[in-house]
Amino acid sequence: MIEVKNLVKRYGKHAAVNDLSFKIETGKVVGFLGPNGAGKSTTMNMITGYIAPTEGQILIDGVDIEEDPDAAKKNIGYLPEIPPLYPDMRVREYLMFVAELKKVPRKERVKMVSEIMEKTKTTDVSERLIRHLSKGYKQRVGLGEAMMGYPDMIILDEPTVGLDPGQIIEIRDLIKELAKEHTVLLSSHIMQEISAVCEEIIIINEGKMIAIDTPENIINMINDTTGVHLLIKGEKEDVKNALRTIKEVTNVKYDKDSPVGFVGMTLFSQGGTDIREKIFFNLSEAGLPLYEMKKDEPTLEQAFLRLTGGKSRQFGGRKTKKVKAKTEEVKSETEETENEVSEVESKEAEVKEAKAEASEKKED
């Protein structure tokens, strides 16, 4: 279990991490999410004892890492953003060195290194120099380093950055594999990665905690409108009349590029309500065939952008307003603009249709 209490790291006057507290239970896979410069790496470097916090306390299985670093570090495997590899060592040689460094008993070393090479699929490059490996292989050797000694907790800092899609999937599978036996804390600024593997998400921005919850709950936190996209065969007026009776609809947006003879549209309603049944019955009563119906799921990306204020920020800048207030502001702003945009769009679409009809008549 990792326990972080009121963690602060200051570089001069700038606080890279500002009063962060959270707890990671044993056996969980937790995602650490934030834009670039949010303080993810700094926090991880402090949890692993690489740098010292300015204030606050970190407990690894109840052991304070500043008081008894050797005991605390024994339970942690760490893969930093840049895998700490020695380019002029061979893979097996490197992993043997790591095993010795992590105090794996002499008798178990050879076996554990082979096992880990098996798991990370690096057995076939075991005698190659690390400098000659591809980025994907380097990352896997780095993962092997983090796994060495099978620590209770494995901490991975942006493990898939710079990899191609195939490699990303491989590393992700490896992480899932790891999660069966270890507590995993993994950082990323990529949503899919976190939602693909994590049971819990910690969102930080500018060194401060924004949210800590399951991915579903985080989506629900911002989920105040639900959209349903429809594709209906028929005239626009008929469709309008058929759907007018659904009271829950708060907004309507028409597609610009619906196929001829079809109406494509999105109906918005209050979050939590489900209008799909009503749509179905209303349309069937009116005799309008429904070709497509799809509920728009808000993505974690949207949640993330709203919660962090929609901007990524590098080190150095300062904001005076409190983050929470700021995010709420942004939230309401984006809602307003969405509504405006949809109205404008629907008007535009109507005008276009009218023009198109007019031109068709002329041709006739």
Added chain:
Amino acid sequence: MFAIYKKELLNYFTSMVGFVFLAVFLAIVGVYFWYTNIGGMSGNFESTLSSVTFLFVILMPILTMKVMADENKQKTDQLLFTSPISITKVIVGKYLAVVSLYAIGVLIISTYPLILFHYSSEIRLATAYSAIIGFFLLGSAYIAIGIFISSMTESQLIAAVVSIIVMLVTFLMPQLTKMLPNDGKSQVIIIAIVWLLCAWVVYSNTKNLIVASVVGVLGEAVIWIGYRVKPEIYNKMLSKGLNGMSMSQRFNDFTLGVLDYSAIVYYVSIAFLFVFLTIQMTKRKRFS
């Protein structure tokens, strides 16, 4: 600690640096040995050693430049310092690895007096070996200095250049001090200026103006009151102090056949001091 030691020592031989070091070291000592002892028909191995001490200025930085700087640059220090092993053990392991490589070279040249002994039994082996011990200790002290400089930067090149300059200064110290004015007044002025610099270093490290100014003012007061009361103590004080930093000067005692304990203590303390400073430097980085 043994893991680090083994890895570092092996690394010298996989990266060729170890072979190159030994080759150059043995070649230069060999050439001097040939000229002085074999060609010059002299049984005095000590003078050979004392004429090759300039080697350290070039060779030691090559050995030590990589030791910490490369870890800082490749970010492999993140592995070392997040492993269950203390910073002290990492640095001592590294230091011992470099010293071991150097010891291999010294072991090889320690057979040379035996070669001379083969030709003439009048060779004083005891003096020759006391000189070799001094030679080894001098090199080990230089290694500690080199590692300390390497720990302050990420660039091997900067580490090498700064090491060469520092070692050159300690090497040429006797000549440099001769250029200083010798009277009490100018020496006290230089000491006062140096003390002000020290106070500034204190300030830049602690960012605490009060502590720095107290240190500065108190020190200056002691210096100037001392000068008022007893000006003659400042005669040659600076020159003596600086000559104390001349590492090669001490080596001369060994070559005279004197196994001088104060010189041994001096070299060992320099080695300890700089290994200690490296450890502190590395620990401090965690807090910056």
